[in-house]
Amino acid sequence: MKINVTNLQDRREKISDTVVLVDVLRSGTTIVMALKNGCKYIIPFKSIEMAKRAGRKLGPKAILVGEDYGLTPPGFDLNNSPSLVVKEKVKGKIICFRSSNLTRMLEKVRRLRRVKNILIGGLINAGALARYLKDISPQEVHIVICGNISRAFNLEDFIGAGCIVHRIKKAELTDTALAAMLAYKSPGSIDRIWQGSTARHAVKIGFERDIPLCIKESYVDIVPIYKDGRIISARER
């Protein structure tokens, strides 16, 4: 397996058939926790309006989860917060989901002709993602760091990507994959996430409490996959 880490900024880059979208703060973590807590599936939407329209159509079996610049859009039930998608709120529900970066990156990736497998996560399910990748054993994989609203590169997703690379172990690594793995393996790397731009923004808008859960490495064994417009939990094979 050849592993690349990318932020999809280079249009000439040929993306392989297997992609992992890494969004540590906070979408990737929220999706993992929602599936863990029994939500039926998640429908990602590009815009707030599209999510609302779908929510109205689905009625009481749906809830609206998401953010815009980190804040809960008017009319949404829950913020894009892994600590809010608890069993009492999400069990058996369909989540209409919208976030600034993950849904934008997902949209970008699903339009690429060669892409067949789209996995989603963060540090919280890095171990499960690595095991899943070793199981399906694609020739090549692109791990995508989703970035944040103001930057195409962000620290926590780079470290999250590096954690997945490290846990896959035997693979051919590109320069970006080597760099991400080194950053992850650097002493105290995970605590440094607090100094990154996304974490500082999360603290500023009052979501500091989410960060400890988001940076808990390999805490949940769920692999979200995107299939036919829905994000569901892949059974580990």
Add this chain to the structure above:
Amino acid sequence: MKINVTNLQDRREKISDTVVLVDVLRSGTTIVMALKNGCKYIIPFKSIEMAKRAGRKLGPKAILVGEDYGLTPPGFDLNNSPSLVVKEKVKGKIICFRSSNLTRMLEKVRRLRRVKNILIGGLINAGALARYLKDISPQEVHIVICGNISRAFNLEDFIGAGCIVHRIKKAELTDTALAAMLAYKSPGSIDRIWQGSTARHAVKIGFERDIPLCIKESYVDIVPIYKDGRIISARER
């Protein structure tokens, strides 16, 4: 001081007045060694033809140093190799220099209106670069990883940039600067450079012997600066 690490791929990025071009394998190292060994100054050229024309005009006081895809262009005196620019060859000479990436990046940077200070180097002079930056103490600095011919990102320049960040110590770090510093501080990071794409290419074309010198950290106290079309050695203040 605010520190950014960039590969200049994002056209919207505002580059500050102080820039450090990092090219570990091999241009940055060759330039440092040529200045250390007493060359008068270095004139960088975009193309092989332009360098040759200037060399002919300057006559015996000039020598032609450079590469194209790593190989010595026909008519050049020396390859872009830090172990070839010895005293016997370069002392008192003007070097007409052309390399695939550094001269291209230099061209890109010197056209930016705000840029006033352009420093050049690699791991070999990381300590001297950090001291110089602390001395001139700009509000903001952009450390540019020069990449290699086939990629906009390369491992050794990212680690080199991280080494400079680490040695500056007290500074405000962007996400890229934090990531580069973590990669550098990762145990065994410098040896990992051998696994990067540039090092593997250098080995393939027969310049393996240059790598140990290029990855010798803070071995030479020279700070090359670009001024009025020439690269000279800045006196440390």
